[in-house]
Amino acid sequence: MIDAGLSVAERITALIMAELAEAEASSDVVLQRVAGEMRRVLRPPKEVTVNFSGGLTQKCWSVTRGDGDYRVVYLPVAGYFALVVESDFGPLDIGVHGSALGCFSSV
Template sequence: MSIAIIGPAEIEAMIDREVADYPTDTRAGAQTLEAFQNARRKPRLVSVNFSGGITQKCYSVTRPNGDYRVIYLPLAGYFSLCVESDFGPLDIGVHGPAIACFGSV
């Protein structure tokens, strides 16, 4: 079985679709989307740490807010909320759509 790895342009298109479909009919929804858009960045390659001492090259899609940032995991095909550490972003097991990961904290 082969894994299709996507690049920055495809990641941005995925996020653009999420933004277009994100419900903003509540104040909380509108605020979450606005905060996500303010933190959003062009996908940037970073080394992400996983439990067991594993590291992978992944794409940061939001700026760190001091404690967290959203990362796209190309081998898994989904987004992750990562906590900032002295050794770089650390996957904490919160996975799914980019905005949902972002809004979980």
């Protein structure tokens, strides 16, 4: 259980660290490798505005450094992670949602 006394950024970091620890303890070598790659591109959570279909925007938290095309963000209203693409208008949600590692590994 994650301490409710933590800041939003600390809670997001704790969620990610728990996912990575579970993946790294797994016997699945591919999952371990993906977790290692994600750990390499993690960044401290930073608030960003994400664009959604229909012109909607939402404050989210960027959790990976972008590679020029994609990055993973946390959607606090929904309580899950999303993969976004970089666009001229900022990060754009592409409908890939779920765990941080699941979103990251879908690229």
